[in-house]
Amino acid sequence: MKLSTSLVAVKKITSTVPRSNFPDEELEQVAQLILQAEGVINPVILQRSSLDTYEVIAGDFEYYAAARAREIDPRKGEMIGAFLVEEENEEVLKQQVELLRKSKAAVVEPTPPSSTALESRLTNIESRIENRINELKHQQATWEQKLQELKNQIPKKMEPLDMFNNLSLPE
The missing domain is CATH 3.90.1530.10 (Conserved hypothetical protein from pyrococcus furiosus pfu- 392566-001, ParB domain)
Known part of the structure; x- marks a missing residue:
């Protein structure tokens, strides 16, 4: 073929x-x-x-x-x-x-680039870069939120003596 x-x-x-x-x-x-x-x-x-x-x-x-x-x-x-x-x-x-x-x-x-063609290309590049930056900012905010949620799940640090004093005994 x-x-x-x-x-x-x-x-x-x-x-x-x-x-x-x-x-x-x-x-x-x-x-x-x-x-x-x-x-x-x-x-x-x-x-x-x-x-x-x-x-x-x-x-x-x-x-x-x-x-x-x-x-x-x-x-x-x-x-x-x-x-x-x-x-x-x-x-x-x-x-x-x-x-x-x-x-x-x-x-x-x-073709030899004219000033309007160059301006158009630069505008396209700038637009694409701005869109990508916004996507990355959104992604960063999402990751920061997930990180904060994980940090909130970590138990608070306690001193051993405090843990012993607050220990509840089974009845």
């Missing part, structure tokens, strides 16, 4: 396009939809880069959304459906990708 579909572990995929090229809100929204549907309707197209790693040829946005889904729920977001391009039909499939996904190619191709 010249074109094979497969489930691929998200952690074994890399992309040459920076994540900051895509709005964090959209990635988050698609990640939630991927988790709800338990898959992506628009599969990424991958090329094997080594024995067990792959590189995105097309579908960088979908890949980053799947990576975010994996961050949210590692079990449900572990695998993603993908088309694997083999060496024997690589050129034909790359041409097909260029023609069929032309509208997305403009986003993917590296």
Whole structure:
């Protein structure tokens, strides 16, 4: 078979396009939809880069959304459906990708960054960092509460003489 579909572990995929090229809100929204549907309707197209790693040829946005889904729920977001391009039909499939996904190619191709593009990328990065900081603060508060509950369960320290004096004898 010249074109094979497969489930691929998200952690074994890399992309040459920076994540900051895509709005964090959209990635988050698609990640939630991927988790709800338990898959992506628009599969990424991958090329094997080594024995067990792959590189995105097309579908960088979908890949980053799947990576975010994996961050949210590692079990449900572990695998993603993908088309694997083999060496024997690589050129034909790359041409097909260029023609069929032309509208997305403009986003993917590296262009000299303009000031608005840089500002957009920085805003996306800042937003992602703020969200992560808030998640970590919430997690820290939860852990502190659990720690306090455990501390409250520890019996109070008593001196041996006080324990002996307060000992109640069975009648």
